[in-house]
Structures are given as structure tokens and as C-alpha cells.
Amino acid sequence: MKDRQASEPFNEVHPSKSTRGAPHTLSEHVACEDCALDPVCKPIPMGTAEPFSYILDNMKRRDPIAAGQLLYNEGSDVSEVYAITSGCLKLSTQRPNGSYQVTGFRMPGELVGDEVLGLKTHRFRAEAVCDSAVCRISISDIEAISQHLPLFQQAVLSLMTNQCRQLHLQLSSYVAHANAESKVAAFLLNVSERRVSTEQTTSRVPLPMSRSDIANFLGLRPETLSRTLSKFQKQSLIEMQGKTVHLVNVAGLKSISEQ
Amino acid sequence: MKDRQASEPFNEVHPSKSTRGAPHTLSEHVACEDCALDPVCKPIPMGTAEPFSYILDNMKRRDPIAAGQLLYNEGSDVSEVYAITSGCLKLSTQRPNGSYQVTGFRMPGELVGDEVLGLKTHRFRAEAVCDSAVCRISISDIEAISQHLPLFQQAVLSLMTNQCRQLHLQLSSYVAHANAESKVAAFLLNVSERRVSTEQTTSRVPLPMSRSDIANFLGLRPETLSRTLSKFQKQSLIEMQGKTVHLVNVAGLKSISEQ
DNA sequence: CGGGGAATTGAATACGTTCAAAGGCCGTGG
């Protein structure tokens, strides 16, 4: 589970041809120690009883998902929780008027599907932004184990708490009063902070998703996002190389993100 | 616990003097059946063991909180979960730049403090908008019971799930692309829907909080909120009577809220 | 090499904000 196997899930960039930007490193799987599911995975081997090892064996690890494919759809039955080991997933939902709303992105080491723990059907759609891979844990297995291992149950609750904290952060960062510049700056910093330590430097931020999706998520128009990024570049706050952004002046971005 | 005792927690309006608006009904306590804590309260009497009845006895019920008082503050230790039985509470947080951000309002029958289940310190400040009352349940008691009653633990998880759903709803309603009118319309409808059945009609929506707080929550200026409400009134979508709003044309509001 | 979609840039418009002023409500004090 700790081994690292190289693949090339990043379909937007062809390293051989790309004239802009270094090859991305999202292709590397995140180490289990850096994964949000680790506290859930870890207790399993500790149990000596039958069901635990059974689940350990049954867990699908680093299951590849091609770019554009759905991990689950709005309204579909909830059966698993996922941990991203490589790539990037996009969460979105349909609004009452039919318009499409990106509610978040998930990076390697983060969870997907935990937003509906306890629910029967999915509230969102999860789509692979680029070629990705996930570990799958069946929810019925989780529930079965929870009844035997209190540690496990605590881990699950803690996952939910994290979810809520993330959402609250999102609300206060991107919603109120925030202008385009502070939203974009906050987004860049947030993605940078969420990158796990296995990736080289935090200043190098890959953005595999489309500009439209980022803009949609931030409640901006693609044009506004583009203009803002260009402005940041002119001010030497960032350096754009295609789908990768280098954070040049983190302090400057931080002060902008705080208005 | 099912009895209803009248009080007068609504300090903004003096029924004897008020020239605008009928007397508010938030003073009525919500019935236990309509309370979000009910699934947590209910299992308790079912247990025959000692600890359960102990907690039932120890729970502080309908504890009054004067307008302006804090239920808890940012950074303070987490020790209880609360259910509002009357009045209204405001959740807020300090942003990095020091500015103040309202993250939500909680109405009778809803929970407060559940956003930090599993955490040690509060992430928000909870302040009574008007004279209010809450039921208090100690978290250590909850944890103690959870270990014995799986039903209980399930109820707690379901509370967290609800939290997340509310937050997601908030994000998609108030954040992205939404203009002032759709935000305000969505807010009015949301508050109306959240009013429990004990209150007469859902079209009569009391807004005990200040306009500034509503505007802050929606990411608008108080002036913009005021203008929007005035416009709605001119269009006969609503009727304002001080701190109470009557929803005249719900369908119209709904279509505006959906852009 | 050429087609197509995404991303960027430009100019005009629309919307929310800002600053300023007036009005209304409420508590206080005469």
C-alpha cells in the first residue's frame, strides 16, 4: 500500500509536445500516510477478527478513472467512500433552474463521497477532471466495522467534521463581500496548501481543471478569472505556465485574499 | 417537555407600542416533536440503564438567553450542543483581516454547536439575536451514551450530515453567480421553509435580526438589501411590517431565487 | 498543416457599492 507506481493520468499535457509548463506531478500517487482515509484504513489491520481482514482484502486500491468519467452522479445510490490517490475530481450539482454549479475540487489525499455519509443517495456529481485514481471503501463495510471498533467510528465522525470545516472555510473565503481578486488569490493559496508533501514545492500549483470550472466554483465569469490571473502575473504575484501556476509572491497573494 | 409556556423573548418590538407589524410568535417554544434534537432526546428514555435517565435529568431545558448574549465564543471550549426552542441565534466568525462575517442564523427547532462535534474549540461565535431559549446537552454525555446505544450514535452522525447538507445548500443558493435579488428571495424562502409547523402560516416570516446582519450573511451591503426588499414590496412579492415580512407571491419569489 | 475549442483580450453595459442625506423607531429624560 505504500509503494508508488508511476502512471500518466494527466491527459491535458503531453510532456513531449508541451511548449509551456513542466510536466505535472499529479501522476504520482499520494502516499497512504498522507491520505485522508488513512485513519480509516489503518485500524483495519489492527483487528484480528475475520471481517477486518476481509475488508482490507476487498478494498479496491488506486482504481483508475479516466478524465471525464463520473465516479458517481447526482441521485445515484451511495455505496462507497473514495480517497483520491492521484489526479483531481470535480464536484458539481444541478441548480433548480438547470444551471450547473461546481461546488468543489478534490485533490490527492482527500476524500470524495464523504459528504453523504448517512444518506441514501448522492447530492452531487463527481467527475474526474483528468485521469485519476481512487481507493474505494464500501460504506456497508464501514458500518459493519464501526459497530465493533469504536476507534473506527470516531474516525468516521472526524471525517464529517472535516467536511463541515472545509465548507465553512469555503463560505467565508469565497462568498461574502469578496471581490474577484481576493477570491482568486484565496483559491490559489487554498489549492497550494492542500497539496500534500509528496509534491515538490507548494509554490508550484497544478490546475488541471478548466478555467470555466474554476470560475464557476468561485462565482465568477471565465473572463473575469482570466483577467484577474493576467493581472496577478503582471504584478509578479504569480507565473502562469499553461495549467500550472507558480506562486511567486505568497505574502502578496495572502494580503489580497484577506482583502 | 411537551408543555408550552409563554414568555416574551422578542425585545425589539413592544407589542403595546409598536405601530408596525403584528406581535411576533417566536416567543412560543417549539414543540419537542419539531426539534432537531428530538432524535437525540428520544432514545434516552428508552434505555433502562442508569446513565440514560441521569442524562435526561441533567439536561438543561429551555434555558433562557437574553438578546445580545453569547452562547459561546470563537475559540472557547466545546462542551455542549444546543437546540433552540425559541428566539433566534446568529453564528458569526472573524475573518483574517478582522472583518466580521455572519455565517448563518438558527431558528427554533434547529441545532447550534453541532458544527463542531468532534472538535475541541468553537470555530464560531453564537449570539442571541433576540431573547431566546435553548436546551443544552453535554457532549461528554452524548459520547458516553453513544458507546452504549448504536441508535444514538446514528442520530449524531445524521446531525452532522444535515449540517453538511445545509452548508452545501447555502453555498449553491447564496454564493455562485447569484445576484442580489435571487439571494434575498432565496433567503426569505429558506427562512420561511425552516419555520416549524407550530407557527401559524409559513408566509409570515419574522426577521428578528438586523438588516446589517442579513446583508452581511448574504454578502451584500445593507443598502442593497434594503433596496431589494423595497423593490419586492413594490412588485407585491412581499409585504414588510417592520421586522416581519409577509410572503405574498411565493411562486414569484421562487422564480427569482432560481434566477 | 488546418480545424475546433478553450483561453485571453477589448469595449460597452449593468449591477452593486459607496458616500451622503433623510426618515423612522425606540429609549431616555424632561
Add this chain to the structure above:
DNA sequence: CCACGGCCTTTGAACGTATTCAATTCCCCG
């Protein structure tokens, strides 16, 4: 009981920012 003062709310007009619509450029891929 009425008058005063403060605060919240509402209204008005000028401004700034994000959006819109349109055109161009850049990449990716056949």
C-alpha cells in the same frame, strides 16, 4: 405624556467593478 437624541433603516446619486458580447489568440488534435 410628550420631546429629544441616537441608531438603524431607507432613499438618492455618482462611482467602481464584474458582466456581457464580440473578436482574437493560443493549444491541442486530427
